[in-house]
Amino acid sequence: xxxxxxxxxxxxxxxxxxxxxxxxxxxxxxxxxxxxxxxxxxxxxxxxxxxxxxxxxxxxxxxxxxxxxxxxxxxxxxxxxxxxxxxxxxxxxxxxxxxxxxxxxxxxxxxxxxxxxx
Numbered sequence: 624x625x626x627x628x629x630x631x632x633x634x635x636x637x638x639x640x641x642x643x644x645x646x647x648x649x650x651x652x653x654x655x656x657x658x659x660x661x662x663x664x665x666x667x668x669x670x671x672x673x674x675x676x677x678x679x680x681x682x683x684x685x686x687x688x689x690x691x692x693x694x695x696x697x698x699x700x701x702x703x704x705x706x707x708x709x710x711x712x713x714x715x716x717x718x719x720x721x722x723x724x725x726x727x728x729x730x731x732x733x734x735x736x737x738x739x740x741x
Contacts, residue, residue, distance in 0.1 A: 641677050641679055641680050642669070642671070642677065642680060643723070644726075646671065646672070647671060647677060647680065647733075648669075649667070649668070649669055649721065649723075650667075650670070650734060651665055651668070651721060651734050651735075653666075653738055656738060656739045657739070657741070658710065658741055659710055659712045659713070659741065660710060660712050661709070661710050662707055663707075663708060663710060664707050664708075665719060666703065666704070666706070667682055667684065667700065667703075667706075667721050667734060668702060676702075676703065677702060677703075678701070678702055678703030678704070679701050679702060680702040681699070681700075681701060681723065682699070682700050682723050683699055683700070683722045684698055684719060684720065684721045685720050685722075686718070687717060687718040687719075687720065688711040689711065689716060690713040711740060713740065714741055715739070715740055716737055716738070716739055717737070717740050718736070718737045719735065719737075720734075721733050
């Protein structure tokens with residue numbers, strides 16, 4: 624029984640979240656422009672209060688495209704992992720919104736950036 628309890632503690636420790644939305648300063652590294660239909664990459668960064676980058680924080684992101692749906696799809700990701708996206712074919716401003724869980728378990732907006740589809 625003691626071995627089982629130790630294994631459970633280790634599993635739970637490995638699954639622990641590195642923090643919640645309030646624990647970090649958030650940013651998005653993304654290009655300022657993207658060509659229509661071209662692939663581009665962005666990375667969401669979480670900076671701890673100690674000034675260290677924290678990778679692996681769960682996020683959800685959505686891209687609001689020119690002429691797109693008023694309810695864009697939400698995609699899963701993690702901080703520090705590059706995300707590859709293909710720009711839509713309509714020119715105009717597009718916005719990337721990033722959400723993360725707060726201490727109450729609710730998704731809140733933590734970062735936003737706008738770029739131009741040309």
